Each structure stands twice: as structure tokens, then as C-alpha cells.
Amino acid sequence: MPKPLILVTNDDGITAPGLRALISYMKDLGDVFVVAPDSPQSGMGHAITLDSTLFSKRVQMTKELSNVQEYSCSGTPADCVKLALRELLDRRPDICVSGINHGSNSSINVIYSGTMSAAIEAGIEGVPAIGFSLCDYSWDANFSHAEDFVKKIVSEALSNGIPKDVVLNVNIPKLSKKEIKGIKICRQAKANWKEKFDKRTNPMGKDYYWLTGEFELLDKGEDTDEWALSNGYISVVPSQFDLTAHHAIQDINNWDLNEH
Template sequence: MSKPLILVTNDDSIVAPGIRTLISVMKEIGDVIVVAPDSPQSAMGHAITINNTLHIDKVNLDPDLEHEYSCSGTPVDCVKMAVREILKRKPDLCVSGINHGSNSSINVIYSGTMSAAVEAGIEGIPAIGFSHVDYGWHTDFEPIKKYVKKIALEVLHNKLPEGVVLNVNFPKAEKTIQGIKVCRQAKAMWMEQFDKRTNPQGKEYYWLSGEFVNQDKGQDTDEWALENGFISVVPVQFDLTAHHAIQIVNNWDL
């Protein structure tokens, strides 16, 4: 039997340790093609490039890989370019990450990592976004590699429901992994503020900062799982229709 074709991408750039770890795991499973940003694209969400040109360069960061490309665009651009210009057939799986930093709860909305996975899902490709709560560039990914492989193999074997991708987050490195929990997204948000400053030329500018606030005390959420040492797996749908609200709005005088 032929090996599965696996597309690997991320938002931290093609040289990030997270994606290099993900590539090493996926090579154990199938034939790997990498298309990833040439520079960090964190918090780009589902942005696409429409007013600038896009560039694709073949690179040789891994001597075992024949097809590895850096892209000047966003994570979603990378998936679109892979599907439309590089791949000869639709991949059997798309994996995005491993992101340096959490994409649990509301962070899924802002995440370039997850948006790449969602774009693959829109194309009908089973997809997973992997993220690690630790933001450090030199985070030790070794302990989670077996779980990355296990989850990827399960998706390949079982497929995913139509319109669904997986958002997988790993707890902090100092926590002993207790297992895997399938969760719901916690109700949480960023309490943001803008730090107003002045540059040496006297021009004012702003620096975004904020505090993440978890308002959800449920024990079935991704935030609870991560806090208690579990790997959180949240099935995410990209149909944003609020079906429960359709009848409510239909009752308005429209």
C-alpha cells in the first residue's frame, strides 16, 4: 500500500523548532510535503494575500525531503498554494504546527496555525492544528511526539466528520501528561489594553498587551484539561452559522 500524503505547514515560519518536530513525526507516517511561511505569521487568523505578490522558494532544510517550500504569504496562503500549485493530488492529511504557544479557547479565532488547518478542511482535507502551551522557542517537544503521531494516525484511520478539523493543545512542559481529553472550547477572552508610547521623533504609537481571562469553570473544557495536565482535543467546525438563533432572528420584523 502507498503511504499517505501529508501536507505540513505552520505560522511560526518554516525554520521554527515546532514545525521541524512535526515534520520528523510525519515522516514516520507518510510522504511529506512542507509549505510554510518564510517568516513568523502568528495571529494572522484566516488572512490571505490579495494586494501583494506571493513567492514560493524550494528549500532544503531536511535532506530527506524532496518537496519543501517556503512561502512569502500567510499560513492560509501556504495551504492554498500547496493545493493549487504544488501538490499533484489532494493530500490525505494536513497538519499545522506545532505552534509555539496556546491556541485553546478563543485563541482559535486569531490563530494562523488553526486557520491553516481550517483552510485545509474547507478543501476537504482531514486536518489537525497542533499547539503547545509553552511559548519558548527552545521548548522540548520530545515528550509529545508520540501523542502527535497517535492523533494523526487516528485521523488517518477514522477520518473526520465533514466540516470538522481538530484543535489539539499540549499542556506546559513541566506538567506530567495525564492523557488525552476530547473537550469543548472554554468561554474565555483577552482583556486587552494598548500601551501608548512616543518614539524618539515624537510620534505616538501603541503596543497591544492584555491578560487572558478564563470565565469558564467547567471541567469539560480545553482550559481545564490543559491546567490539569491533559492534552486537549477540540473538534472545530468552520460553518459559523448560529443555527439556534435562526428562528429568533426570523421572528424580527424584517
């Protein structure tokens, strides 16, 4: 049997330490093919490139991974997956893994996440997919404690499959390996950002703005990703890309929309 083909991508860029760590973990599980942005694309969500050209080139970031095919892409994380599946790969990947992101993508952050949007793009195409994030925003973050857990989750996904139209959102707390209590399957916590803009004026007299804000957790449940992370667990949230609010269909059917 051929080894599983693993597509690896991210949103922090081709040189990001989190991506380099994920590649090294995946090469023990299968044949690795990498397509990642040529520059950081954090917070891009599911943006795709429509009004400009896309460029991609073969790169070799480290000699130790000379057997891993790597490509940089000028586009977004979603672009990277589209390009990989439509142009660069000669066979369909068995799984797509995105990350490891520098920073949390739990709760409402999943909406803005380029890491998860890359995984979701693969899921839309019917490729099993997982997004991995470490709750440490530092570029020099230590990913070593995540290795065994990441390998275990991907191995189980390859063996058992991921439910149709579902993508896994995995967040890893900033703890040592011995401090991590285990893995929890969770729901996404209800939360939002209390945002404001820091308004400033440049030397030319033009106003500009920096987006700032505080994370506000609105959910006290003990079955959420935020609870798991706060209590020493890795959170795994099965996420879907069907955004239909099925529970609301009947209520809105009661509106007099067809009355003139």
C-alpha cells in the same frame, strides 16, 4: 498501497523548531510535503494575500530530511495551504497537519491563530486537518514529549477519518511526558482577553502602541480545553468553520424585518 501524503504547514515560519519537530514525526507515518511561511505569521488568523504577489521556493532545511519536499511561501498560513493544494502538490493530501505552534491556541485564541487557520483552510477544501500547539511560547521549547501523542492522534485520524467539515484543535500542556495524564476530547472554553494598549512616543514625537492584555477565563466547566490543560491532559477540540449561530435563527426570524 501508497503511503499517506501528509501536508505540513505552520504559522511560526519554515525554520521554527515546532515545525521541524512535526515534520520529523510525520515522516514516520507517510510521505511529507511542506509549505510554510518564510517568516513568522503568528496572529494572522485566516488572512490571505490579495493585493501583492506571492512567492514560493523549494528549500532544504536539513540533510536528514532530503526526501521531504519543502517550500517556503511569502504569504500567510492560509496562503500556504491554498498554494500547496492548487499549485505545488501533484496529488491530493490525505491529511494536513499544522504546527507545532509555539504557544497555546486553546479557547478564544483559535480565532486569531494562523496555525488553526491553515488547518481550517485545508478543511474547507475537504482535506482532513489538525492543528497542533504546545503551551510554551519559547522558541527553544522542548517538543519531544509530544511525539507519541501527536503520532497517535494523526494515525487515528488517518485510520478513522475526521467528521466532515470538522477540524481538530489539539493543545499540549507544558509538562513532561510522564506528567501528561492522557488525551481529553473537549469543547472550547468561553474566555476573552482583557486588552489594553501601552502608548508610547518615539524620538520623532509620534505616538505608537503596544497591544497587551490578560487572558480571562469565563468558563468553570470541567469539559473544556482550558480545564483539560490545567489538569494535565492534552485537549482535542473538534472545531467547525460554519459560523452560523443555528440556535439564534428562530429568534431573529421573529424580528419584523420584512415590515415597511
